[in-house]
Amino acid sequence: MPGYLRRWLKPPRRLRVKRIGGVFIGGTLLIGLAAIPTGNNLLFLLLGAMLGFIAVSGWLSEQMVRNVAILRRVPHGATAGQPTRITYELANPKRRLPCFALDVGEAGSPARAFVANIQPRSTVITRAEGTWPHRGVYQLDTVTLATSFPFGLFRKERDVELAGEMIVWPRADRRVPDPRPAGARPRQGTLTPFGAAGTRGEYRGLRDYRSGDDPRDVHWRSTARRGNPVVREYERDAAEALWICLELRGPGDEQAETSVEVAASLAAAALRRGQPFGLATPDVRVAPGAGPVQLERVLDALARARFRPDAPRLIPPVPAPECVWARAEMASAA
Numbered sequence: 001m002p003g004y005l006r007r008w009l010k011p012p013r014r015l016r017v018k019r020i021g022g023v024f025i026g027g028t029l030l031i032g033l034a035a036i037p038t039g040n041n042l043l044f045l046l047l048g049a050m051l052g053f054i055a056v057s058g059w060l061s062e063q064m065v066r067n068v069a070i071l072r073r074v075p076h077g078a079t080a081g082q083p084t085r086i087t088y089e090l091a092n093p094k095r096r097l098p099c100f101a102l103d104v105g106e107a108g109s110p111a112r113a114f115v116a117n118i119q120p121r122s123t124v125i126t127r128a129e130g131t132w133p134h135r136g137v138y139q140l141d142t143v144t145l146a147t148s149f150p151f152g153l154f155r156k157e158r159d160v161e162l163a164g165e166m167i168v169w170p171r172a173d174r175r176v177p178d179p180r181p182a183g184a185r186p187r188q189g190t191l192t193p194f195g196a197a198g199t200r201g202e203y204r205g206l207r208d209y210r211s212g213d214d215p216r217d218v219h220w221r222s223t224a225r226r227g228n229p230v231v232r233e234y235e236r237d238a239a240e241a242l243w244i245c246l247e248l249r250g251p252g253d254e255q256a257e258t259s260v261e262v263a264a265s266l267a268a269a270a271l272r273r274g275q276p277f278g279l280a281t282p283d284v285r286v287a288p289g290a291g292p293v294q295l296e297r298v299l300d301a302l303a304r305a306r307f308r309p310d311a312p313r314l315i316p317p318v319p320a321p322e323c324v325w326a327r328a329e330m331a332s333a334a
Contacts, residue, residue: 021153061156107142169299172264241288252307263326
Protein backbone atom coordinates (compact mmCIF):
# COMPACT_ATOMS: atom_id res chain seq x y z
CA MET A 1 0.00 0.00 0.00
CA PRO A 2 1.47 3.44 -0.93
CA GLY A 3 2.57 5.59 1.98
CA TYR A 4 0.20 8.47 1.18
CA LEU A 5 -2.79 6.10 1.03
CA ARG A 6 -1.82 4.48 4.32
CA ARG A 7 -1.55 7.90 5.96
CA TRP A 8 -4.95 8.89 4.59
CA LEU A 9 -6.61 5.73 5.87
CA LYS A 10 -4.79 6.01 9.21
CA PRO A 11 -4.34 9.70 10.08
CA PRO A 12 -1.43 10.72 12.32
CA ARG A 13 -3.88 11.86 15.02
CA ARG A 14 -6.63 9.71 16.49
CA LEU A 15 -9.03 10.43 19.31
CA ARG A 16 -10.47 7.40 21.08
CA VAL A 17 -13.38 7.86 23.45
CA LYS A 18 -12.89 5.95 26.71
CA ARG A 19 -15.80 4.46 28.64
CA ILE A 20 -15.97 7.29 31.13
CA GLY A 21 -15.74 9.73 28.23
CA GLY A 22 -18.70 8.07 26.54
CA VAL A 23 -20.72 8.43 29.72
CA PHE A 24 -19.74 12.09 29.97
CA ILE A 25 -20.71 12.78 26.35
CA GLY A 26 -24.03 10.98 26.87
CA GLY A 27 -24.72 13.13 29.93
CA THR A 28 -23.86 16.26 27.97
CA LEU A 29 -26.38 15.33 25.26
CA LEU A 30 -29.06 14.68 27.84
CA ILE A 31 -28.43 18.06 29.49
CA GLY A 32 -28.65 19.71 26.07
CA LEU A 33 -31.93 17.96 25.22
CA ALA A 34 -33.35 19.07 28.54
CA ALA A 35 -32.12 22.68 28.31
CA ILE A 36 -33.38 23.52 24.81
CA PRO A 37 -37.14 22.94 25.28
CA THR A 38 -37.27 24.23 28.87
CA GLY A 39 -35.08 27.30 28.45
CA ASN A 40 -33.69 26.77 31.95
CA ASN A 41 -30.65 29.04 32.43
CA LEU A 42 -29.07 26.71 34.98
CA LEU A 43 -29.20 23.84 32.51
CA PHE A 44 -27.65 26.04 29.79
CA LEU A 45 -24.90 27.05 32.21
CA LEU A 46 -24.23 23.39 33.04
CA LEU A 47 -24.26 22.48 29.34
CA GLY A 48 -21.70 25.18 28.54
CA ALA A 49 -19.45 24.01 31.36
CA MET A 50 -19.56 20.40 30.14
CA LEU A 51 -18.86 21.41 26.52
CA GLY A 52 -15.95 23.54 27.73
CA PHE A 53 -14.71 20.57 29.73
CA ILE A 54 -14.60 18.50 26.52
CA ALA A 55 -12.91 21.29 24.53
CA VAL A 56 -10.21 21.85 27.16
CA SER A 57 -9.59 18.09 27.36
CA GLY A 58 -9.04 17.88 23.60
CA TRP A 59 -6.76 20.94 23.51
CA LEU A 60 -4.58 19.83 26.42
CA SER A 61 -4.20 16.27 25.13
CA GLU A 62 -3.04 17.67 21.77
CA GLN A 63 -0.41 19.82 23.51
CA MET A 64 0.91 16.76 25.36
CA VAL A 65 1.76 14.79 22.19
CA ARG A 66 2.55 17.69 19.88
CA ASN A 67 6.17 18.23 18.75
CA VAL A 68 7.56 15.54 21.07
CA ALA A 69 10.65 14.10 19.37
CA ILE A 70 11.21 10.34 19.63
CA LEU A 71 14.41 8.32 19.20
CA ARG A 72 14.18 4.52 19.22
CA ARG A 73 17.04 2.17 20.15
CA VAL A 74 16.56 -1.57 19.67
CA PRO A 75 18.90 -4.31 20.93
CA HIS A 76 21.16 -5.96 18.37
CA GLY A 77 19.19 -9.17 18.69
CA ALA A 78 16.21 -10.53 20.60
CA THR A 79 15.47 -14.17 21.33
CA ALA A 80 12.18 -15.68 20.25
CA GLY A 81 9.77 -16.14 23.12
CA GLN A 82 11.81 -14.06 25.59
CA PRO A 83 10.99 -10.51 26.75
CA THR A 84 12.99 -7.82 24.99
CA ARG A 85 13.27 -4.15 25.86
CA ILE A 86 13.14 -1.34 23.33
CA THR A 87 14.51 1.99 24.54
CA TYR A 88 12.81 5.29 23.65
CA GLU A 89 14.25 8.74 24.14
CA LEU A 90 11.54 11.43 24.33
CA ALA A 91 12.43 15.10 24.03
CA ASN A 92 10.05 17.95 24.86
CA PRO A 93 11.14 21.07 22.92
CA LYS A 94 8.43 23.35 24.36
CA ARG A 95 9.62 26.37 26.29
CA ARG A 96 7.09 26.41 29.13
CA LEU A 97 4.57 23.59 28.87
CA PRO A 98 5.56 20.17 30.28
CA CYS A 99 4.14 16.91 28.94
CA PHE A 100 2.24 14.61 31.28
CA ALA A 101 1.06 10.97 31.25
CA LEU A 102 2.54 9.77 27.94
CA ASP A 103 2.35 6.21 26.62
CA VAL A 104 4.87 5.18 23.95
CA GLY A 105 5.28 1.95 22.02
CA GLU A 106 5.28 0.31 18.61
CA ALA A 107 2.11 0.61 16.55
CA GLY A 108 0.18 -2.64 16.65
CA SER A 109 2.07 -3.97 19.67
CA PRO A 110 0.62 -4.24 23.20
CA ALA A 111 4.03 -3.43 24.73
CA ARG A 112 3.90 0.13 26.05
CA ALA A 113 6.09 2.34 28.21
CA PHE A 114 4.75 5.09 30.46
CA VAL A 115 6.30 8.49 31.14
CA ALA A 116 4.83 10.48 34.00
CA ASN A 117 6.14 13.87 32.82
CA ILE A 118 8.72 15.55 30.62
CA GLN A 119 9.76 19.00 31.70
CA PRO A 120 10.16 21.75 29.07
CA ARG A 121 13.35 21.51 27.03
CA SER A 122 14.34 18.22 28.63
CA THR A 123 14.70 14.56 27.64
CA VAL A 124 13.43 11.38 29.27
CA ILE A 125 14.49 7.79 28.54
CA THR A 126 12.00 4.95 28.97
CA ARG A 127 11.75 1.31 27.94
CA ALA A 128 8.94 -0.88 26.62
CA GLU A 129 9.11 -4.64 27.03
CA GLY A 130 7.75 -6.86 24.27
CA THR A 131 7.94 -10.49 23.18
CA TRP A 132 8.28 -11.82 19.65
CA PRO A 133 7.15 -15.48 19.54
CA HIS A 134 8.96 -16.45 16.32
CA ARG A 135 12.41 -15.82 14.87
CA GLY A 136 12.80 -13.51 11.91
CA VAL A 137 13.34 -9.89 10.93
CA TYR A 138 10.47 -7.64 11.98
CA GLN A 139 10.10 -4.22 10.39
CA LEU A 140 9.40 -1.38 12.83
CA ASP A 141 7.68 1.43 10.94
CA THR A 142 5.72 3.56 13.38
CA VAL A 143 5.95 4.63 17.01
CA THR A 144 2.65 5.59 18.68
CA LEU A 145 2.62 8.32 21.31
CA ALA A 146 -0.60 8.56 23.34
CA THR A 147 -2.06 10.31 26.38
CA SER A 148 -5.31 10.44 28.35
CA PHE A 149 -4.36 13.70 30.06
CA PRO A 150 -5.96 15.67 31.66
CA PHE A 151 -9.29 14.10 32.66
CA GLY A 152 -9.09 10.55 31.26
CA LEU A 153 -12.15 11.07 29.06
CA PHE A 154 -10.37 10.53 25.73
CA ARG A 155 -7.17 8.99 24.47
CA LYS A 156 -5.23 11.11 21.97
CA GLU A 157 -2.81 9.12 19.79
CA ARG A 158 -0.10 10.44 17.50
CA ASP A 159 1.83 8.28 15.02
CA VAL A 160 5.48 9.01 14.34
CA GLU A 161 7.00 7.30 11.32
CA LEU A 162 10.34 5.85 12.44
CA ALA A 163 11.91 3.17 10.26
CA GLY A 164 13.83 0.33 11.90
CA GLU A 165 13.96 -3.42 12.32
CA MET A 166 14.09 -5.97 15.07
CA ILE A 167 16.18 -9.11 14.49
CA VAL A 168 14.70 -11.98 16.50
CA TRP A 169 17.11 -14.88 16.98
CA PRO A 170 15.98 -18.49 17.31
CA ARG A 171 16.17 -20.24 20.64
CA ALA A 172 19.65 -21.54 21.42
CA ASP A 173 18.91 -23.45 24.61
CA ARG A 174 17.78 -26.82 23.26
CA ARG A 175 19.55 -29.90 24.55
CA VAL A 176 21.43 -31.40 21.64
CA PRO A 177 23.81 -34.39 21.54
CA ASP A 178 27.55 -33.79 21.42
CA PRO A 179 28.32 -33.39 17.70
CA ARG A 180 30.72 -36.01 16.34
CA PRO A 181 31.21 -35.49 12.61
CA ALA A 182 32.39 -38.57 10.77
CA GLY A 183 36.17 -38.53 10.32
CA ALA A 184 36.69 -35.87 12.97
CA ARG A 185 39.89 -36.22 14.98
CA PRO A 186 39.93 -36.04 18.78
CA ARG A 187 40.77 -32.58 19.99
CA GLN A 188 44.06 -32.17 21.78
CA GLY A 189 45.40 -29.37 23.87
CA THR A 190 45.02 -27.78 27.25
CA LEU A 191 41.75 -27.76 29.12
CA THR A 192 39.53 -24.71 28.74
CA PRO A 193 37.69 -23.17 31.69
CA PHE A 194 34.60 -25.08 30.53
CA GLY A 195 36.34 -28.44 30.86
CA ALA A 196 36.63 -29.16 27.13
CA ALA A 197 39.85 -29.75 25.23
CA GLY A 198 41.39 -26.51 24.02
CA THR A 199 41.29 -25.70 20.33
CA ARG A 200 43.75 -22.83 20.21
CA GLY A 201 46.56 -24.83 18.63
CA GLU A 202 50.20 -23.72 18.52
CA TYR A 203 51.04 -20.22 19.74
CA ARG A 204 52.09 -17.80 16.97
CA GLY A 205 52.42 -14.35 18.53
CA LEU A 206 50.51 -11.18 19.41
CA ARG A 207 48.24 -9.02 17.27
CA ASP A 208 45.64 -6.29 17.71
CA TYR A 209 42.19 -7.31 18.90
CA ARG A 210 39.55 -7.85 16.21
CA SER A 211 35.80 -8.11 16.64
CA GLY A 212 34.89 -11.72 17.41
CA ASP A 213 38.13 -12.65 19.19
CA ASP A 214 37.85 -14.74 22.33
CA PRO A 215 38.25 -12.45 25.38
CA ARG A 216 40.29 -15.21 27.05
CA ASP A 217 43.05 -14.63 24.46
CA VAL A 218 43.65 -11.02 25.57
CA HIS A 219 47.28 -10.46 26.63
CA TRP A 220 46.75 -8.01 29.45
CA ARG A 221 50.38 -7.02 29.98
CA SER A 222 50.85 -6.01 26.34
CA THR A 223 47.42 -4.36 26.33
CA ALA A 224 48.40 -2.16 29.27
CA ARG A 225 51.72 -1.28 27.65
CA ARG A 226 50.29 -0.38 24.22
CA GLY A 227 47.06 1.18 25.40
CA ASN A 228 44.86 -0.87 23.03
CA PRO A 229 43.62 -4.48 23.25
CA VAL A 230 46.15 -7.12 22.16
CA VAL A 231 45.39 -10.83 21.84
CA ARG A 232 47.42 -14.00 21.50
CA GLU A 233 47.24 -15.58 18.05
CA TYR A 234 47.35 -19.35 17.54
CA GLU A 235 47.65 -21.71 14.63
CA ARG A 236 44.19 -23.15 14.61
CA ASP A 237 43.71 -26.53 13.06
CA ALA A 238 41.00 -26.04 10.43
CA ALA A 239 39.82 -29.59 10.98
CA GLU A 240 38.83 -28.64 14.54
CA ALA A 241 36.25 -26.11 13.37
CA LEU A 242 32.65 -27.27 13.69
CA TRP A 243 30.69 -26.66 10.48
CA ILE A 244 26.93 -26.53 11.11
CA CYS A 245 24.96 -27.16 7.91
CA LEU A 246 21.27 -26.33 7.47
CA GLU A 247 19.16 -27.22 4.47
CA LEU A 248 16.43 -24.74 3.54
CA ARG A 249 14.53 -26.76 0.96
CA GLY A 250 11.02 -27.56 2.14
CA PRO A 251 8.05 -25.92 3.82
CA GLY A 252 8.65 -23.62 6.76
CA ASP A 253 6.73 -25.83 9.17
CA GLU A 254 7.29 -26.59 12.83
CA GLN A 255 9.88 -29.25 12.05
CA ALA A 256 11.88 -26.79 9.96
CA GLU A 257 11.83 -24.23 12.77
CA THR A 258 13.04 -26.90 15.18
CA SER A 259 16.03 -27.59 12.92
CA VAL A 260 16.90 -23.87 13.04
CA GLU A 261 16.80 -23.97 16.84
CA VAL A 262 19.01 -27.07 16.76
CA ALA A 263 21.56 -25.20 14.63
CA ALA A 264 21.52 -22.28 17.07
CA SER A 265 21.91 -24.63 20.03
CA LEU A 266 24.87 -26.39 18.37
CA ALA A 267 26.57 -23.03 17.88
CA ALA A 268 25.93 -22.01 21.51
CA ALA A 269 27.30 -25.35 22.73
CA ALA A 270 30.45 -24.88 20.61
CA LEU A 271 30.92 -21.43 22.14
CA ARG A 272 30.74 -22.90 25.64
CA ARG A 273 33.35 -25.52 24.70
CA GLY A 274 35.64 -22.89 23.20
CA GLN A 275 35.50 -24.60 19.80
CA PRO A 276 35.53 -22.59 16.54
CA PHE A 277 32.32 -22.99 14.55
CA GLY A 278 30.77 -21.83 11.31
CA LEU A 279 27.41 -22.01 9.55
CA ALA A 280 26.53 -23.01 6.00
CA THR A 281 23.10 -22.70 4.34
CA PRO A 282 22.18 -22.46 0.66
CA ASP A 283 21.87 -18.67 1.06
CA VAL A 284 24.75 -17.69 3.35
CA ARG A 285 28.02 -18.95 4.75
CA VAL A 286 29.53 -17.75 8.03
CA ALA A 287 33.24 -18.51 8.19
CA PRO A 288 34.46 -20.37 11.28
CA GLY A 289 35.33 -18.27 14.28
CA ALA A 290 35.04 -18.18 18.04
CA GLY A 291 33.70 -15.88 20.70
CA PRO A 292 30.35 -14.23 21.44
CA VAL A 293 30.46 -12.06 18.31
CA GLN A 294 30.76 -15.19 16.16
CA LEU A 295 27.65 -16.59 17.83
CA GLU A 296 25.80 -13.36 17.04
CA ARG A 297 26.82 -13.67 13.37
CA VAL A 298 25.43 -17.20 13.24
CA LEU A 299 22.21 -16.23 15.03
CA ASP A 300 21.72 -13.29 12.66
CA ALA A 301 22.04 -15.63 9.68
CA LEU A 302 19.62 -18.12 11.23
CA ALA A 303 17.10 -15.35 11.97
CA ARG A 304 17.07 -14.50 8.25
CA ALA A 305 16.97 -18.12 7.03
CA ARG A 306 13.98 -18.67 4.72
CA PHE A 307 12.63 -22.14 4.00
CA ARG A 308 11.12 -22.65 0.56
CA PRO A 309 10.46 -25.58 -1.79
CA ASP A 310 12.68 -24.13 -4.54
CA ALA A 311 15.73 -23.48 -2.36
CA PRO A 312 18.97 -24.79 -3.92
CA ARG A 313 20.68 -27.80 -2.48
CA LEU A 314 23.37 -27.02 0.06
CA ILE A 315 26.93 -27.65 -1.08
CA PRO A 316 28.86 -28.10 2.19
CA PRO A 317 32.15 -26.19 2.60
CA VAL A 318 33.93 -29.38 3.70
CA PRO A 319 33.20 -33.03 2.92
CA ALA A 320 29.64 -33.80 4.01
CA PRO A 321 30.64 -36.45 6.61
CA GLU A 322 32.72 -33.82 8.41
CA CYS A 323 29.74 -31.47 8.81
CA VAL A 324 27.08 -31.53 11.49
CA TRP A 325 23.67 -31.37 9.81
CA ALA A 326 21.06 -29.63 11.96
CA ARG A 327 17.88 -31.69 12.02
CA ALA A 328 14.81 -31.75 14.22
CA GLU A 329 15.58 -35.36 15.23
CA MET A 330 18.66 -34.14 17.12
CA ALA A 331 16.48 -32.20 19.56
CA SER A 332 14.22 -35.16 20.25
CA ALA A 333 17.21 -37.46 20.73
CA ALA A 334 18.86 -35.29 23.37
